[in-house]
Amino acid sequence: xxxxxxxxxxxxxxxxxxxxxxxxxxxxxxxxxxxxxxxxxxxxxxxxxxxxxxxxxxxxxxxxxxxxx
Numbered sequence: 241x242x243x244x245x246x247x248x249x250x251x252x253x254x255x256x257x258x259x260x261x262x263x264x265x266x267x268x269x270x271x272x273x274x275x276x277x278x279x280x281x282x283x284x285x286x287x288x289x290x291x292x293x294x295x296x297x298x299x300x301x302x303x304x305x306x307x308x309x
Contacts, residue, residue, distance in 0.1 A: 262282075
């Protein structure tokens, strides 16, 4: 029973374009889930990662690091 509790959880994030919100969610889940999760993201269409997603994640990382130093 304990094996089920500590098994790596698989998470699928779905979004229409898989370019912004799903990519941000994917990043957050990977960051906070660490070795406990395996994250996948997918969408109906492929648009590539939106520049705003990258900007948002970089801002979050900077703020998170500053808050915890």
